[in-house]
Amino acid sequence: MKDTLKKIGVNILAVTALALATGVGSLLIRKLELPETLTIMLSAVAGIVILFCVFGAIMSLLRRSQRRTINNMHDKLTHTLEEIGQGNFNVFVEIDPRAPHNDIAEAMNEMTKKLGTLETMRADFISNVSHEIQSPLTSIGGFAKLLRESASDEQSRHYAGIIEAESKRLSSLSDNLLKLSTLDNTKIPLNRTDFRLDKQLEQIALTLEPQWSAKNIELSAELSKTTINADADLLSQVWINLLVNAIKFTPEGGAITIALKDNKVTIADTGVGISKDDQIHIFERFYKADKARDRSLGGNGLGLSIVKKILELHGFSITIESELEKGTQFTVRLS
């Protein structure tokens, strides 16, 4: 600040001197026939007037530029605060030596750095919890299956089968709960990018091929070229959950169709269907349309809640049409 003021002061002096010199000079050149005292007085007055003008102009310029630096800093700080509010801790306020409130900017940079570490710690924690739960469940389920296949009496096979099924259920429950807890944390921003939705759907359908072809399900797709802006990882979770559900509830030899047209994705199956009474509840957490069947299939009533939550975060919507024993169709509107 001091340096700038000094520089401006020097400038003012130089301009004033120049103004005085030209004023006096021009008056002398003209050599008007006025009394000498009057000439001197006039030139002095002219000099002073010019001096004031120049001084005023410079001051107003100076103040404007100062206001601009303050405004700039203000904008930068509010923008950063908004980003932090949305959960983006990867922000940094550049320090401007001419602007005021640099102490605030520095404190804010320090704070976002710490918040960022905290967020990484939280994500690591979730990942570790998941790892610690899934590892023993892998052993329990895996050995139960080996037991079931090698046991000689019917009862042991039955018991081992229960252990196997329940460990699978527990594993997918833990998986889904961790996903939901991450989604419920509104502080985490969507990682939006532009990508080809038709390619994503195609790739997911092909990844799940071992599951649908094992049940002899005829899968067909009609995907028109579509680019959308969304969180690709989260959206792929939506398609996986919907498709896995469709495969789960469609009997051997059934059919599943996936269509993408006019920013609308439909996934239809020829499965068991969902009754009208159940349709209003299926997006609720822990709701199962067919409790007995769902238990035997290892569901936990969270898959569709995750779908709904992810679509809500994007501002997209999902509807269901279904008839018992005929089939179910989910329609996702991406606009």
Place this chain on the structure above:
Amino acid sequence: MTKILVVDDDPHIRELVCALLKNGGFEPHEAVDGRNALNIMFDLKPDLCVIDLMMPKMDGYELCRKLRQYYENIPVLMLTAKSELSAKAAGFDAGTDDYLTKPFEGDELLMRIRALLRRYKIEASQAVQIGSITIDKTSYTVSGAGNPSGKDIPMKEFELLFKLAGSPGRTFSRDSLIEDIWGYDFDGNERTLDVHIGRLRERFPVETSGFKITTVRGLGYRLEVLS
């Protein structure tokens, strides 16, 4: 017998994977961490490695990079409880061939191991046997009962057949087939692929060849072996 090295610091999971592999007809060997695995590798010379990610001393990523550095042509399958996409991407960056998350289905593990071994074998021999024919890429010939005349088939048809036969039962998307066989900059007719598939079907009728090429509507094509 095919030797498989199982690297995991969890003794129970190691035992489980080894039991599954033994049941599947493989010869399993164990290592407790990355460093231990590298020590064993030299003398054992396994045909495939199944490795965990989170291990003390040397983790799975590091081990995978080292394997890629010191050993050519060793198939690697990562078997881990880390299901996040970022972990998966890091695994493929480190050079793994496949990635399976815990808990896994024993059958799926065996299926993937067999598919990997098959892929490496085809890559090494450049030949694939399917139904009643053998497709040899070193000489671009198709031999066997399914092709009694032994007639050469056009290059693009050959490559298409070789690709589909390399992974029977797996559907390839139209785009991936076009890219692999005609190249990224292919701007010909979309129908070219269907025309070539049609010719292959004519050339190798199901009754004599023992396989068929199925259309998966809207997705792509897959080759199925009839048993």
